[in-house]
Amino acid sequence: AQSVTQLDSHVSVSEGTPVLLxxxxxxxxxxSLFWYVQHPNKxxxxxxxxxxxxxxxxxxxxxxxxxxxxxxxxxxxxxxxxMSDAAEYxxxxxxxxxxxxxxxxxxxxxxxxxx
Amino acid sequence: xxxxxxxxxxxxxxxxQSMTLQCxxxxxxxxxxxxxxxxxMGLRLIHYSVGAGITDQGEVPNGYNVSRxxxxxxxxxxxxxxxxxxxVYFCASSYPGRASLxxxxxxxxxxxx
Numbered sequence: 001a002q003s004v005t006q007l008d009s010h011v012s013v014s015e016g017t018p019v020l021l022x023x024x025x026x027x028x029x030x031x032s033l034f035w036y037v038q039h040p041n042k043x044x045x046x047x048x049x050x051x052x053x054x055x056x057x058x059x060x061x062x063x064x065x066x067x068x069x070x071x072x073x074x075x076x077x078x079x080x081x082x083m084s085d086a087a088e089y090x091x092x093x094x095x096x097x098x099x100x101x102x103x104x105x106x107x108x109x110x111x112x113x114x115x
Numbered sequence: 116x117x118x119x120x121x122x123x124x125x126x127x128x129x130x131x132q133s134m135t136l137q138c139x140x141x142x143x144x145x146x147x148x149x150x151x152x153x154x155x156m157g158l159r160l161i162h163y164s165v166g167a168g169i170t171d172q173g174e175v176p177n178g179y180n181v182s183r184x185x186x187x188x189x190x191x192x193x194x195x196x197x198x199x200x201x202x203v204y205f206c207a208s209s210y211p212g213r214a215s216l217x218x219x220x221x222x223x224x225x226x227x228x
Contacts, residue, residue, distance in 0.1 A: 034216075042221075043205070043222055090157055103148070104160075105157040105159070107156055
């Protein structure tokens with residue numbers, strides 16, 4: 001069965017410093033992994049996705065994530081935080097389940113960016 | 116394309132009332148799903164559908180019904196609203212397959228008093 005664990009419920013960084021949002025997953029097969037961002041009172045927006053091609057995935061707004069199968073991790077990083085990055089971030093795993101494929105969301109990590 | 120649309124945006128219900136949250140997509144996606152979002156719990160899957168006439172339960176289906184009579188529409192029915200159903204509800208659609216990007220609607224904010 002699939003599961004997703006986002007290791008931090010909230011992360012606080014200063015503007016201009018690196019961002020690291022951690023995600024571990026479990027899956028019985030070869031999953032697809034996604035990161036979504038949700039700004040306050042807005043819908044969900046896809047940042048990036050991994051689908052068994054290159055293990056380092058580049059997304060929008062300078063974010064990237066590295067798929068590490070040996071560590072079952074898919075951490076999200078950005079070299080330099082911007083105030084506009086303050087939002088909630090969701091790690092998502094999608095894989096085969098009973099009767100088809102299923103998509104499971106992590107609990108979310110809220111990113112705070114200090115001036 | 117309008118993408119995924121949801122109505123209403125906001126709704127207040129009294130305990131015991133019933134209502135239907137509407138979801139429609141114009142991308143000819145086979146897969147549609149309903150999630151609820153609660154603080155600290157991420158999005159939890161309520162029901163999903165892999166095509167017209169086919170629906171199945173997700174993680175938290177109790178208290179909700181769905182039907183899929185057309186490819187475009189996937190309404191979510193609350194049979195007898197309870198305060199525990201106060202949440203933000205998102206509808207999503209995609210092509211089938213694990214690598215498919217899900218497109219989300221803007222959400223419906225529901226308050227049950």
